Structure formats: C-alpha cells, structure tokens
Amino acid sequence: MNIDTIKDGYVIDHITPGNAIKIYRLLNLEKLDCQVALITNAKSKKMKTKDLIKIGQLIDINLDKIAYIDPKATVNIVKKDKIIEKKKLQLPEVLMNVCKCNNPRCITSTERNLDQIFNLTNKKDKVYRCHYCESTLEKDHFID
Amino acid sequence: MTKEKTKNLIDIRDLSTKEIDDLIKVANDIILHKEAYAHKCDGKILATLFFEPSTRTRLSFESAMLRLGGKVLGFSEAASSSTAKGETLADTIETVSGYADIIAMRHPKEGAPMVAAKKSFIPIINAGDGGHNHPTQTLTDLLTISRKKGRLDNLTIGLCGDLKFGRTIHSLISAMVRYKNIKFILISPKELRLPEYITKEVLEKNKVEYIETDSMEEYMKELDILYMTRVQRERFFNEEDYLRLKDYYILDKKKLSTAKKDLCIMHPLPRVNEIATEVDDDDRATYFEQAYNGVYIRMALILKCLEGRE
Numbered sequence: 001m002n003i004d005t006i007k008d009g010y011v012i013d014h015i016t017p018g019n020a021i022k023i024y025r026l027l028n029l030e031k032l033d034c035q036v037a038l039i040t041n042a043k044s045k046k047m048k049t050k051d052l053i054k055i056g057q058l059i060d061i062n063l064d065k066i067a068y069i070d071p072k073a074t075v076n077i078v079k080k081d082k083i084i085e086k087k088k089l090q091l092p093e094v095l096m097n098v099c100k101c102n103n104p105r106c107i108t109s110t111e112r113n114l115d116q117i118f119n120l121t122n123k124k125d126k127v128y129r130c131h132y133c134e135s136t137l138e139k140d141h142f143i144d
Numbered sequence: 145m146t147k148e149k150t151k152n153l154i155d156i157r158d159l160s161t162k163e164i165d166d167l168i169k170v171a172n173d174i175i176l177h178k179e180a181y182a183h184k185c186d187g188k189i190l191a192t193l194f195f196e197p198s199t200r201t202r203l204s205f206e207s208a209m210l211r212l213g214g215k216v217l218g219f220s221e222a223a224s225s226s227t228a229k230g231e232t233l234a235d236t237i238e239t240v241s242g243y244a245d246i247i248a249m250r251h252p253k254e255g256a257p258m259v260a261a262k263k264s265f266i267p268i269i270n271a272g273d274g275g276h277n278h279p280t281q282t283l284t285d286l287l288t289i290s291r292k293k294g295r296l297d298n299l300t301i302g303l304c305g306d307l308k309f310g311r312t313i314h315s316l317i318s319a320m321v322r323y324k325n326i327k328f329i330l331i332s333p334k335e336l337r338l339p340e341y342i343t344k345e346v347l348e349k350n351k352v353e354y355i356e357t358d359s360m361e362e363y364m365k366e367l368d369i370l371y372m373t374r375v376q377r378e379r380f381f382n383e384e385d386y387l388r389l390k391d392y393y394i395l396d397k398k399k400l401s402t403a404k405k406d407l408c409i410m411h412p413l414p415r416v417n418e419i420a421t422e423v424d425d426d427d428r429a430t431y432f433e434q435a436y437n438g439v440y441i442r443m444a445l446i447l448k449c450l451e452g453r454e
Contacts, residue, residue, distance in 0.1 A: 105274045107253040112232050114259065121345060132255020133276055134341060 009034070011076040011083075012053040012066060017041055019070040020051030026065045026098075026142055032057065064092040068099075093120050095128060099141050106133040151449045152268045154257045156279040156319045163448075164286060164319070170444035171287050171437070178211070184447060185214035191244035192218035193236070194271070195227060196252045200413055200435055201271050201280070205248040208442035217244065222252075237263045246449055248280075248442075267449035275309035275376075280445060281412050282315035284438040289369060291437070292408045292430055297323040300366050304331040304393055305373035305418055307338040312412040313373060314342055321350040328354040329363045333392050335385070336375070360393050365402045370395070372411045372418050372431075396420040403428070410434055 012023065020038050029036050035056035044050040055061075058079070066073055067089035075087040095118040101108045108114050108130070117131035128137035153159070159167075174181050190209035194202050197220065206216045219225045226236060233251070237260045240247060246267045249260055254274035261268045272278040290296050301320065307313050307330055317338075320326050328347065330338055337356060347354050357363065364370075375390045394417055395409070411419055411431040423429050 103254065105252070105254045105276075107233070107251070107255040107259055107273075110253060111234065111256075111259055113234070121341075129341065130255065132258050133274070134254075136341060 005081065006035070006054055006056045006078050007081055008056070008058050009078050010053075010055045010058070010061060011078060012055075013050070013074045013076060014044070014047060015051035015053065015073045016047075016070050017049050017051050019073070020053055022069050023066055023073070024053060026069060027061065029053070029055065032059065034059075062098070063087065063089060064095060065098050067092050068095055091120060091123060091126060094118070094131075095120075095137075099128075099137055101130040101133060101135055102138045102141050103130065103133050103135040106130055106135060108132055150261075150264065150267050151451070152257075152261045152264075152270075153279050153445060153449065154261055154268065154270045155277050156282045156315045158279070161322050164283070167283060167441060167444045167448060168287050168290055170447065171440040172291070174440045174443050181212055181443060181447075183213040185209060185212035185450065188212075188214040188246070188450060189244040190214055190216045190218075190446065191240050191247045192216060192220075192271075193225070193240060193247055193249040193251075194218065194220045195222040195225065195256075196250050196272070197221055198250055198272070200438065201250060201278075202248075204435070204438040205269075205271065205280075205442055207439045208446055211439065212443055212446060214245075214446075233259050234263045237268075241265045245453065246446060267453075269445065269449065272311060275311050275314075277315050278311040278412075279315050280438070280442055281312045282319045283441045283445065284434060285312070285316050285371070285410065285412075286319060287437045287441045288410060288430060288434040289408065292433075293368065296320070298325045299323075299368045300327045300329065301369040301371060302329040302331055302360075302363060302367040303338075303371050303373070304360055304395075306336045306375045306389075307332040307373070308336040309376055310373045313338070313371070316371065317342060318346055321346055321352045326352055328352065329367065330354055330356045331358065331360050331363075331393070332356075333358055333389055336389060336392075360395070361399055361402070364399065365404065367403065367407055369408045369410060370403070372409065372415070374411075374414065374416050374418055391417050393418055394420060395423055397422050397426070400426065400428070 024038050037054040040051045041049045071089050071091045076083045077085040097116050100116050118128040118137050121127050121129045192202050192205050209216050241264045248269045248271045250271040251273050254276035256273050257270035303313050377386050407428045408430045409428050
C-alpha cells in the first residue's frame with residue numbers, strides 16, 4: 001500500500017492501534033482540505049502494530065488532545081520533505097477545553113463562557129478531575 | 145482593588161492547620177468576650193447571595209456580621225436575583241463586588257464559588273456548593289468537636305446517612321485527615337456511599353483508617369463522635385430513590401444504648417426523621433449547640449477575611 005510522502009505537515013506516529021480514529025475525530029481532521037492519511041494496524045518493529053496519521057499541511061495542532069488520547073504517540077513535524085522536529089508527548093497536567101464535565105450539577109453545565117478545565121490527579125491511572133466540581137472525567141467525553 | 149490580596153474560603157483545604165486552630169481560638173474568645181467584638185466590622189457590609197434556600201447558614205452569617213457591628217444585604221433564592229433573567233454568575237458577582245465588602249454565597253451548582261472567586265474583588269466565602277463543599281459548616285463542626293472533646297485528634301468518628309451527596313461530610317473528612325489517629329466509620333446504604341475520589345484520594349492517600357458499613361449499631365460502642373446527616377431530596381433526580389432511602393437510619397434512645405457516655409451526637413441540621421426527638425434530651429445530643437457555634441466561627445472567619453482590607 002503506497003501513501004504519498006508529505007512535503008509540509010505532520011506525521012503522528014506510534015499511535016496505539018485503534019486510537020488513530022479517535023485522534024482524527026478530536027482534531028477535526030475531516031474538515032481539512034489538504035491530504036490526510038489515516039493508517040491503522042501498520043507493521044511496527046517496536047509495537048508490532050501501530051496506527052499513524054499523516055497531515056499534508058502545517059495546521060495548528062493541540063498536542064494536549066493527542067497526548068490525552070495516546071501519550072505514547074510521537075508527532076513529527078515535516079518541512080520541505082524533512083523531519084525538522086520530533087515531539088514526544090506526555091499526559092498533560094491540565095486539559096483545557098478538550099473534554100466537558102458530565103456532572104449535571106457542575107457549574108460548567110449552566111454558566112456561559114466558562115473554560116472546561118480538567119486536572120490530572122492520578123497519573124498512574126490517568127484520572128482527570130473537573131477543576132470546578134472534582135468529578136472524574138468520563139472516558140472520551142469530548143467537546144464537539 | 146487588588147484581587148491578588150483577596151482572602152477567600154472556597155474549600156476547607158484552602159486553610160492550613162494553623163489557620164484552622166487560629167479561627168477556633170478567635171471563636172472561643174468571641175464566645176467569652178462578645179462585647180469586645182461588637183464593633184469590629186462597623187461600616188462593613190456582608191452580601192449573602194443564596195441561590196439556594198437555607199435557614200441556618202444564611203441567618204448565622206447575617207447574625208455573625210450584625211454581631212460584629214456590620215450590615216447585611218442580599219437575596220435568599222435565585223428567583224429574586226438577576227439569575228432568573230439569565231444573568232451569569234460571573235456578572236452577578238462582579239456587580240455585587242462593588243456593593244459590599246465580603247460575600248457569603250450558596251449556589252446549587254458545584255464549583256460555582258471558584259467562578260465567583262475569579263471574578264470578585266472582595267472576599268468570597270463558600271456557604272455551600274451543591275453536593276460538593278461546605279467549608280463553614282466544617283469549621284463549625286471543628287469548633288464544636290474541639291469544645292466538646294478538647295481535641296481534634298485521636299477520635300473515632302461515625303458518619304451516617306447520605307455520604308454521597310453530603311457536602312458537610314466531604315468537607316469534614318478533608319479537614320479531619322490532617323489530625324493524628326483519626327478513624328472513620330462510614331455508615332450508609334450502598335447507594336449513598338462516599339464517592340470513590342474521597343475514599344481513594346483523601347482517606348487512602350492520607351493513610352486514614354476507615355470502615356464502610358450499612359449498620360448503625362455495629363460500631364456504635366466504638367464511636368467518640370456520631371455525625372448524622374439528612375438524605376436530601378434536592379440531590380435526587382428520582383423521587384422513588386429518595387423515598388426508598390430517606391428513612392434508612394433513625395437514631396433513637398434504643399440504638400444509643402451501647403454508645404459511650406461521652407459520645408458527641410452531631411448533625412448539620414435541618415433534620416427530618418434521622419434523629420428521633422426523644423434524643424434531644426440526651427446529654428450527648430450536641431446538634432443545637434453546634435448550630436449556635438456556627439455564628440461564632442463565622443464571626444472569626446469574617447474577621448480573618450477582612451483583615452488588612454480598607
């Protein structure tokens with residue numbers, strides 16, 4: 001299977017199989033006009049299989065969103081056919097406007113113009129809590 | 145107006161152990177020398193913004209400010225505020241910041257005091273936010289425990305009733321874990337158990353011993369404090385669940401037969417059926433004294449929050 005190399009853009013690599021589609025949706029990549037390739041279950045020496053995403057344009061990317069989904073992923077920045085930077089990710093300490101609080105009693109459910117903020121309270125178990133009401137972030141409760 | 149210097153009380157964890165000890169010390173001094181504090185807040189205004197009904201907390205805040213020589217203004221339900229017209233909490237707070245010197249706010253939404261504190265130029269005191277926190281009730285509880293027991297450490301504390309939505313319970317646990325040799329007996333039906341984030345991240349993290357049980361009688365003889373709570377109708381989305389659980393525990397004289405002679409029975413009030421009125425005459429019933437203490441600790445807190453402000 002041949003996928004074109006990209007001149008300027010990103011290669012999001014080493015994505016745990018199954019997570020690429022989540023990252024694709026969270027970054028709203030379907031709205032881009034440029035080439036985007038989403039590859040699942042590619043062969044990998046390190047991981048046996050992996051997902052990867054290639055984006056043919058240097059758009060603004062929220063790395064925290066990618067790191068939240070898959071902190072093991074790497075982001076390669078490509079300029080003029082060359083990888084100029086490899087970014088290793090780690091679980092963000094604060095998630096700002098990535099996910100929304102699911103607690104109907106939380107102030108974020110009624111107050112307008114309020115940032116949705118979650119703090120990492122348990123790194124080992126990847127537990128995030130709402131900055132306001134301290135409810136646990138339910139899995140994949142993303143802002144549309 | 146320098147927002148950075150504003151002293152707020154949003155969560156009991158905002159206070160250090162020394163600050164809590166100092167507040168208790170001042171409250172005890174106020175109880176002994178009321179007249180010495182009667183003009184400490186002359187010319188100051190407390191705004192009581194109660195977006196959710198309350199009797200005790202609102203009146204005790206108002207009483208506290210009046211006893212300090214200050215004045216009070218505010219509202220006692222959201223319907224009589226601009227919230228009913230769709231105003232955001234942030235706008236209400238920014239406006240009231242210019243009308244008063246300090247705000248005591250109760251709000252049904254959890255985390256609302258954080259939003260208020262971010263906008264306010266005057267101190268914000270959280271007077272209860274949904275099922276989340278109620279730090280001034282906790283200060284009241286700590287003052288009561290210290291006056292009755294003479295200590296805040298080496299205590300076995302039974303918490304009984306709605307431990308899931310009971311904000312007074314959550315705040316009390318957060319405050320007590322800092323003291324030595326505290327053991328909690330968590331008495332509740334399965335549906336109303338303490339949220340996992342408190343058992344894991346507060347109790348277990350601080351290596352505090354606790355037992356979860358649905359039996360009130362089983363550990364009665366071990367308790368130094370029995371803290372009863374009401375199952376709150378307003379926290380349920382389903383009326384059937386409320387009706388099924390509301391009278392799950394009723395403390396009466398018979399159940400107290402195995403309890404220690406110096407047990408301290410507490411309740412944040414209002415009670416419904418969870419403590420039979422026959423218990424009121426028992427020397428161990430402390431809940432009305434606890435309610436009176438609320439005024440004095442709030443006086444101490446208002447003084448602390450206004451300290452150093454023009």
